[in-house]
Amino acid sequence: xxxxxxxxxxxxxxxxxxxxxxxxxxxxxxxxxxxxxxxxxxxxxxxxxxxxxxxxxxxxxxxxxxxxxxxxxxxxxxxxxxxxxxxxxxxxxxxxxxxxxxxxxxxxxxxxxxxxxxxxxxxxxxxxxxxxxxxxxxxxxxxxxxxxxxxxxxxxxxxxxxxxxxxxxxxxxxxxxxxxxxxxxxxxxxxxxxxxxxxxxxxxxxxxxxxxxxxxxxxxxxxxxxxxxxxxxxxxxxxxxxxxxxxxxxxxxxxxxxxxxxxxxxxxxxxxxxxxxxxxxxxxxxxxxxxxxxxxxxxxxxxxxxxxxxxxxxxxxx
Numbered sequence: 001x002x003x004x005x006x007x008x009x010x011x012x013x014x015x016x017x018x019x020x021x022x023x024x025x026x027x028x029x030x031x032x033x034x035x036x037x038x039x040x041x042x043x044x045x046x047x048x049x050x051x052x053x054x055x056x057x058x059x060x061x062x063x064x065x066x067x068x069x070x071x072x073x074x075x076x077x078x079x080x081x082x083x084x085x086x087x088x089x090x091x092x093x094x095x096x097x098x099x100x101x102x103x104x105x106x107x108x109x110x111x112x113x114x115x116x117x118x119x120x121x122x123x124x125x126x127x128x129x130x131x132x133x134x135x136x137x138x139x140x141x142x143x144x145x146x147x148x149x150x151x152x153x154x155x156x157x158x159x160x161x162x163x164x165x166x167x168x169x170x171x172x173x174x175x176x177x178x179x180x181x182x183x184x185x186x187x188x189x190x191x192x193x194x195x196x197x198x199x200x201x202x203x204x205x206x207x208x209x210x211x212x213x214x215x216x217x218x219x220x221x222x223x224x225x226x227x228x229x230x231x232x233x234x235x236x237x238x239x240x241x242x243x244x245x246x247x248x249x250x251x252x253x254x255x256x257x258x259x260x261x262x263x264x265x266x267x268x269x270x271x272x273x274x275x276x277x278x279x280x281x282x283x284x285x286x287x288x289x290x291x292x293x294x295x296x297x298x299x300x301x302x303x304x305x306x307x308x309x310x311x312x313x314x315x316x317x318x
Contacts, residue, residue, distance in 0.1 A: 001243060002153050002184070004191040010057040010153045011160055017089055018052050021045050021158075023165045023299065028269050033285050034294040038166055040158065040301045043274055047085055047109070049304025050158055050181060051078040055086035057154030058143060067092050072140035074098070074131035076124050076177075076229035077106030078304050079145040084113035095140060097131040099123055103229060103308040123224060124178075125234045146180030147237025156184025162299055163192040171292055173281030173300040176200040176209045176251065178233045179240025181303060186247035197249045199290065201280035203231045204253035212241050213251060226256050230277030230304065252289045259283045266302075278302040 023038040030037045042050040059071070070093035073083045080096040087094035094115040098107060099122055111117050120130040124145070135142050144151060162172060162185070172189060174182040179200075186198040202210055205226035211219040220235040236244075244251075259276055262283025266274050281300035284290055290298065 001239070002149065002156065002187050004188070006153050007156050007160055007188045007191070011157045013060055014053050014056045014154055014157045017046070017056050017086075019045055020161055023162070024270075026270055029282065029285065033290075035285070035290075035292065035296050035298045037285070038169070038297075038299045039270070039272075039282075040162055040299055041272070042158065043272060043278065043302050043305030047078070047081040048306040049078040049082070050155060051082035051304070052085055053082070053157055054148070054151035054154035054180065055082045055143060056089075057157075058148065058150040059086045059090050059092060061150060062092075062141060066141040069139050069141055070095065071143050072097070072131055072135050073143040073145060074124060074128040075145050076232060077103050077110070078230065078306060080110040080115065080117070081106060081113060081306070083143050084110045084115035088114045095134065097127045097134065099127045103306065105308070106306055109306070123232055123234065144237070146178030147239050148180075149239060152180050152184040152239065152243070154184070155181045156188035158301070159185035159188030160192070163189055166297070166299060167193070168297050169196060169299050170296045171197045171199060171290065171298045173199050173201055173284065173290065173298065175231065175277045175280040175301065175303050176202045176244075177231045177277060179209055179236045179244055181301070182248060183240045183243035185301070187243060190247050197292075198247060200244065200248050200251040201284050202251060202253045203228055203259060203280070204255050206232055206234075207253045208233050209236045209241070209244055210251040210253055212236055213245055228256060228259060228276035229308070230275060231280065252284050254280075254283055254287060254289060258287055262286055272302065273305045273307055274302050275304050275307050278304050
């Protein structure tokens with residue numbers, strides 16, 4: 001759906017304000033899995049996650065009228081910060097609707113970037129319904145958290161960086177919430193290397209994308225049990241669903257407790273602070289869910305480091 005020229009144009013917009021984050025090696029993780037592993041450290045990105053990339057591509061392309069009306073979005077937290085900072089950079093008013101149980105540090109950071117925050121609902125879908133209501137009432141320009149092609153193109157600039165830094169990569173592991181990140185990354189990487197394998201990682205406590213792909217159509221989950229905010233979506237997007245069906249080779253799932261074990265493993269052994277969604281790929285590696293020949297070159301995307309410290313209480317450190 002998105003060509004390489006669009007990704008390269010997006011890179012020019014994004015790189016003006018975002019970082020080219022490093023690919024880190026982990027000797028211990030490589031030895032344990034038998035793969036040659038790199039970690040794409042978006043934890044060092046501005047706002048603490050990859051979510052700044054999409055808004056930095058979308059907002060400068062808005063019309064003057066759209067900018068004047070202001071932008072609105074719904075978010076579990078990281079998209080909120082990305083939109084807030086990008087809006088501040090371009091002098092645009094931003095309103096963000098977040099679930100009432102959003103990570104307090106993400107709420108505070110969003111406000112610190114200058115956005116107006118409205119708390120509503122228990123999961124993203126409920127916050128999104130409120131956002132749509134406000135957009136209709138006030139005429140705000142919507143910046144969707146994952147199902148927007150300009151946003152997806154901006155997120156895909158990460159894929160260009162991965163290829164530039166590690167063109168030998170055989171497999172790239174990407175967490176899936178609504179699917180915006182994996183859609184952009186998979187299209188950008190497949191444009192550079194059609195043989196590269198893209199594997200999505202979802203929580204089995206809320207596998208909206210995997211269920212949709214298996215059914216062949218969009219599926220809305222009756223309930224989402226995962227407490228990992230970056231993976232907590234009842235229904236993925238139409239654009240992201242189509243992109244994943246065409247460009248993603250496999251989706252693996254594992255429960256929250258194993259993802260949290262992976263999160264703690266990264267903190268303990270790699271000395272990196274990562275949030276739950278960011279640990280999903282490493283957790284899949286640690287639990288033997290990635291099937292590939294020994295020595296395969298694997299990149300796992302550490303999508304963000306905005307940790308909900310309350311979730312760490314009571315977890316056991318291995």
